[in-house]
Amino acid sequence: MSDVVLDVQNLRVEFPTRKGVLTAVDDISLQIRRGEILGMVGESGAGKSMTGMSILGLLEPPGRIAVGTIHLSGDRIDNLDDRGMQAVRGRRIGAIFQDPLTSLNPLFRVGDQLVETIRLHTDLDRTGARERAKDLMREVGIPAVEERIDSYPHQFSGGMRQRIVIALALCAEPELIVADEPTTALDVSIQAQITALLKRLCRERGTAVMLVTHDMGVIAETADRVAVMYAGRLAEIGSVDDLVRRPRHPYTTGLMGSIPSLRREVEELQMIPGSMPRLNAIPKGCAFNPRCSHAGARCRQEVPRIPDTATTGAACWLAQTGTTVTQGEPA
């Protein structure tokens, strides 16, 4: 399969601490194809950003990839040294982070930041790079490019700044973009503009996108497939449509039920009792079992795995044995 851009196999990220080794990402396998947007969703601390960071090679020490491989279009990238990774990051993998103000250098004009990045990754000269910067700014929808190219980041609004960050990520025409909460700091009307932009760029250029967010709405709107993470593990992976309409993992079901609906009124929202375990206290067996109303003996002993992560599946013993998982009664 040549159109697989990102192939992550059995990724495990560990943080050695004084009190023992914490596993932030536990046996994650996933693939993203050309032109596909994979949404990574989960609550804070579920390990979704950590997965994105390990793909970018930006894990903060002492964090490290303990097990597993990451391939980018067939080339292994998880074992590269710093210099090797620098050649990949920016050129072959673009990154978009949550806060557009901290992703840009406040002391340089946005045009110069774009030109610098373009010249670093391509062999264009100064004039050529500037033309390319203008093209990119136009492509991400910045009006009056000729005037705006010499502005400083603080002279842009939040939405416009995020467009600049996207333009920066696109400089070297990467195969993959990792977007970590790209719309969280933005208002809804601006959020919709940015997700529409990401979607269009991905479609036109065939870029694969990993979209990390806690917002199920953004995922439903933007992604083709979704991976749901819980306590460092993949709970469920599948097409957006399947996950929203026919969730198979009780956690996904609970997550969907706890989102207030715009369409109808409910007296009480569904709740998942309790909260996600901390990394130093992940229960034996399925990490979700203490909060799951269907948990049986096997769930408390054995860790469920997704049989075939390439396509679709749920890490749940009940779902795998064909038991229909209904929504738990509101506690």
Next chain:
Amino acid sequence: MTLRQNAILEVDALERRFDVSAPWLNRLIERKPRRTLRAVDGVDFVIKRGQTLALVGESGCGKSTIAKLVTGLHAPSGGKISFYGDRDRLQMIFQDPFASLNPRWRVARIIAEPLRTLRPETPAAEVSARVDELLRTVGLAPADGLKFPHEFSGGQRQRISIARALAGEPEFLVCDEPTSALDVSVQAQVLNLMKRLQKEMDLTYLFISHDLSVVRHMADVIAVMYLGRIVEIQPTADLFDNPLHPYTRLLLDTIPDLEAPCRDRSPMVGEVPSPVSPPPGCSFHPRCPLAFDRCRSERPQRRASVHNRRVACFAAEEGSSDVQ
């Protein structure tokens, strides 16, 4: 405006301006003019006892300023706030449960603070019994009172904030984005708790949020704000069934809908203009698909003749006269 029956809070032509001028010397040397930001620009609404009024809008629309005006943390620059209740029984829940609890105090002391301030004569034994009861009410254990805030998750901290707000036996709670900092499954727990408490204690909420789906779940009446003004105010069901203002419509259309995934929509164009120099006329006209000449020069008001004071929009006025 006459006193409506059963009103607990009545806000009339409320204004709050902030001076955002450059420092005096800069103004003198660079001849810069004084600049004012109208954060709240002529807002009126009424909240009835036992109800929830929600203020929704994007950042910078003035919704949090209204919360601060109502609780008295800011003084109004104009207009009137009439509170027909006991001022001591008005409490507030803040957005960030990490910043609103004193990290050096144990939880029991945090929760007891309003009690000790408002009713200093309460005997110590009674205070601690009350704290235990409050902790149980919000779904925590009395033993949690001995811990410090950092030992709790975001959702649990917000429960502590709620317990503290309840300590003074409030009748009116101002909730400024109480769940925005929380994950969805935790948000559901807190929202359910707030609804249950409202029913049990007959509380009135002024609920501030940017999330229309949360507001739909919580509010009886929704006021949509844009650049310091209320552009539309309607009972919740009516607002969702029949949004009158073009901004509300676009806002409803913009929100990702879980029940219709992967749809392609045309997002709202443009951005919220700066409140320091709002556009003349209706402040929404540069982004409005229905704007015509009158919108660019004249400021629309909510009129009794137009949908019973529910909307401030010339297009909606014309629409309603067509129907009549």
